[in-house]
Amino acid sequence: MIKAMEPRYQPPNRQKLSEQLIPALFENEKAKLFQELQSTQAVSLTTDAWTSRSAESYLTITCHFVNKDWEMCFRILQTEKFHGSHTGERVGYELKTCMTSWGIQNKVNVMTVDNASNMTVALEVAGAQKLGCLAHTLNLASNKAMSIQSLQRVLAKVRSIVTYFHKSNIATEMLKEKQLALQLPQHKLINDCKTRWNSTYQMIQRFLTQRPAVLAALLDERIKRSKTISGMTAQEVQICEDFVSVMEVMLTATLVLCEEKTPTSGLILPLLRKLLHHFERKEGDSDFILTLKNAVGQNLATRYTDNNVRMFLEESSALDPRTKGKPCIQAEPWERLEDKLSLMDFNVNSVKTETDARPVTPVDIPQINHSPLPALPNIPAHLESGNSTDDDLDDEISKPNEQKVARTALESLFGEDEVLVTGEEFITPAELARKEVESYKGHKPASMKENPLKWWKENEVYFPKLASLARTYFCVQATPVASERVFSTTGDIVSATRACLSPERVNELVFWKKNMKF
Template structure:
């Protein structure tokens, strides 16, 4: 009740003749009407809304009804379902532990974002059940895609160059394709171990260890990077099994050489900075290793055909590693070891498969990475493949109980000999190959599989063979990434995960990431 009256002074208590106030009766200040008052202003508020709508005012805060409380400040059932499904996708895609739904911090974040102070995260059982459902749906989608594939599902087996893997691949009824990125990195390792760069690289490793093992030194390096206007970045230690790590170590030391020199000089440390001569050698080594990094990343792509790019990429490396009159002796030695080792590893790989894949790629069908004699051999191999495919699809002769009628001499002369049929078939195959060779080359960024899909009608006999060879991955890098992902999932705090759950998490993470890309 207001001090000056009721409802903002719109109603006043009736004044008695003796000057006292009658608390049982009130009078409207607008229309002077009198009302009984029994400690409730509901009828007075109704009078204002009915007779004086312009004068009606809010009666202040009031208690919400159950329906209003449920609708105001609470997320709806549909939104709650959407949040739960989003949590399931996030946990699967980023390989988060299911127990994260018991995190109070995550619950408070969702409450703040939704405005619902009563929101509670779904239980672990709900998340696990949704994960199994999501895995089943995604697996069904992937299976339906595999069913639609017209070629053989498995044509080649890709492994690294370990002896046990190569020996196992020989026992299986598939073509073996060694990982070309792994082969290239093994060549880099062999070339570095027997080169004049090893002393400078050893000093680089000591410098990196000096700054990585000391937080104080790392902080000084950050200050020097900021003072020189460089990007704040830690140094990188090279690891033999980590591809391109030696190149990254060199590049970061080169970018931060002034800051490193200042810090090591001020500290008067036993670890010394590289000399100008050693820095020059590292610059030469960086120029030699940069093309190897480019080829490794090119062949390790997951979104484009890479098998047919192996020979052109290796040909590019061989051209770069050709000796030059301006090269120092230590560079010439590195190039000689590199080209000799890479040539041996290339020749021991499945070179025939790679050559045919390159020929069937409309980006590289001119085969400039091969000699003229090798080009003729490749096209002869493609010709034989077409001939064998034709023979495989011809119906076999079946004997019947009824003897075949005798052919007259005239019919035998008109039908011709089997040799003439074979010659006609070979002419048709030559025409098919010439038609493909006459097609214009496509840009390096275009997809050859899409090219064959659009022109399958014009090259009906060659298209299935092209799909078979071009679908072969050049490296096992995508599989290695999945192995690394499994290593991140199976940790000390998640050691009780079953193999089925690990399989579900790895597959879902890969499938959901690919769908977004």
């Protein structure tokens, strides 16, 4: 087709693509990302390791930041081949080298990683604060429930039934027939992965939904039931139902944390508090439910107890308009935020209150949803009377709108201690910070379905310093799920037919695939 359309055109060959075009695209996108990172206020990193089909180990480092338009941005920084064992010192050195090469070593304060011990050492070497992945934390707590013996016996029976239907074509056809007869959804049974607790939850949930069809298929004389499959008692079925009922909140929390476009670090403490309340003992709980709640609740109670991590999460929740009014936010986080604001350089001309920015309408006059018109200029009396000349108009136009207030020697000396609000009143940075925090606290909280980034974009004019501070907190995510999702991309790139790609080419292709905007 190309030859018919333009015989003179020579498409690039494999060598030109590999040695010229792809490296050029990589360098171009890398330069764009470097400029983007230099203009952002704060950056948060996540990292994870993976192994290619050729048994080569790679370390992928990703970053999150909030741009000037209040959009959550996700970028790949590098995918480098990792030599040797994954010790904390070696991983920390790679992180520090990456931050230095991108010029963000002073913009990274917190990193979200899994709860492995080597990552604690790695972040100490890199000079960043560690935030444990909440999804990994929930997975570890849920695995405590899987260790309950009565649940293990039930899971073994469910797995044997699911495996039988996956391996037998006749049993699968019979299951579809029974589903149609019983008017059940024609869904396949789900087999679980022992490293992901939510897959076990989904396996049991699907089994309970399809249990009538499963029993009817197993009792049909046209199939030969395996001797390893045994029936389930009413008590075992009740255990499955109790497990699904109690653990549903854990699955919901896990799904909430997989969001990439909205900040999630402010949700950690409210979610943790809700989960701890959910796993408290209640009257009427069965023995199995009590054992389940005790196993999961005790594990969750030991999480995020580090003082520095706790303070960061409290401040992040306070800056999230969805969670600022939650009971987990006490007085101390607000005091710390006031202290941080008082140390920032205030520009009083950019500070507006809601009363200043919005027109005040009398109560007895119905409010009309129109944008307020700009205020008319004050007209001098001699101009308003009509007795004016062109010279008078020229004089009025030449006058400045506002007279500059000359700074005195005392103001020059104490300028760092006092902020000029009007020509007659002085206010300290601490008092200005307190007023902004109090105004923000009194503002109506955002709904849980609202995007906090959009909220701050609309309200930045009222809380300018809190908005600046929010950017540094919102770039931190509760989970490094973005890094793990890169694995699917790398699986497509380093496929079975391309397993011999060089590490340099893997880095370029992954970087270009995930960062380039088409």
